[in-house]
Amino acid sequence: MTQPLLSVNHLSHLYAPGKGFQDVSFDLWPGEVLGIVGESGSGKTTLLNAISARLVPQQGTITWQNRDLYAMSEAERRRLLRTEWGVVHQHAMDGLRRQVSAGGNIGERLMATGARHYGDIRASAEQWLSDVEIPPSRIDDLPTTFSGGMQQRLQIARNLVTRPKLMFMDEPTGGLDVSVQARLLDLLRGLVVEMNLAVVMVTHDLGVARLLANRLLVMKQGQVVESGLTDRVLDDPHHPYTQLLVSSVLQN
Numbered sequence: 001m002t003q004p005l006l007s008v009n010h011l012s013h014l015y016a017p018g019k020g021f022q023d024v025s026f027d028l029w030p031g032e033v034l035g036i037v038g039e040s041g042s043g044k045t046t047l048l049n050a051i052s053a054r055l056v057p058q059q060g061t062i063t064w065q066n067r068d069l070y071a072m073s074e075a076e077r078r079r080l081l082r083t084e085w086g087v088v089h090q091h092a093m094d095g096l097r098r099q100v101s102a103g104g105n106i107g108e109r110l111m112a113t114g115a116r117h118y119g120d121i122r123a124s125a126e127q128w129l130s131d132v133e134i135p136p137s138r139i140d141d142l143p144t145t146f147s148g149g150m151q152q153r154l155q156i157a158r159n160l161v162t163r164p165k166l167m168f169m170d171e172p173t174g175g176l177d178v179s180v181q182a183r184l185l186d187l188l189r190g191l192v193v194e195m196n197l198a199v200v201m202v203t204h205d206l207g208v209a210r211l212l213a214n215r216l217l218v219m220k221q222g223q224v225v226e227s228g229l230t231d232r233v234l235d236d237p238h239h240p241y242t243q244l245l246v247s248s249v250l251q252n
């Protein structure tokens with residue numbers, strides 16, 4: 001492929017000076033994982049929301065497979081979010097339907113892409129539950145009866161069932177126990193490679209960034225202060241702010 005999957009050009013959205021993000025540009029290629037790192041309040045979530053069509057940015061353009069995202073109709077953008085894109089929220093229940101069974105949470109997204117055969121949908125949901133290490137016997141249970149780690153894995157299965165090309169993740173392992181985090185990261189890493197998924201992931205955890213991301217954008221007060229391959233940025237940070245971020249992790 002000679003064209004990036006996603007192109008972000010001079011994107012800005014400021015709630016107030018220094019609050020939001022300013023003049024962000026990058027290209028994302030199929031199968032590439034881009035990590036957005038920076039301290040709390042640096043604008044990471046606002047940027048992620050704008051790129052994933054959940055917040056109309058004040059300036060700049062986003063091109064998805066050669067089409068201007070904000071020239072598409074609202075319905076087309078919503079459809080994209082249900083099919084070729086996925087969103088993994090930090091709090092799994094924000095991305096799940098609490099009144100719908102685990103199997104229903106997965107099947108619902110499949111139906112958005114035209115699946116109608118109940119047996120096939122259920123079989124696919126069972127397969128996905130097992131792929132994300134949830135016992136398929138829990139298929140009829142409500143997600144509210146699951147542990148935090150299971151809810152997060154269910155949210156991931158719900159997104160992946162439509163075989164998206166691009167996933168947006170906001171602190172995908174935030175709020176989970178360290179051992180649960182490690183397991184989830186392992187699982188995510190495997191799925192990303194197997195499905196050749198492109199990912200834009202926000203995290204303040206440089207360990208998570210190191211494990212999952214190929215490339216990093218470092219944000220400080222709404223500006224990208226440094227970008228590059230993950231190992232280069234973390235092992236040889238150029239900007240003083242990145243140096244501080246890396247060294248404060250090392251001191252922990």
Ligand SMILES: Nc1ncnc2c1ncn2[C@@H]1O[C@H](COP(=O)(O)OP(=O)(O)OP(=O)(O)O)[C@@H](O)[C@H]1O
Nearest residue numbers: 015019020038039040041042043044045046047204
């Ligand atoms: N809807 C809003 N209206 C006004 N200001 C906002 C709004 N959402 C976020 N902000 C402000 O914009 C700045 C960036 O917030 P954002 O949530 O994008 O940062 P972040 O890097 O994701 O932080 P965190 O890791 O804590 O979520 C913050 O100062 C925040 O208070």
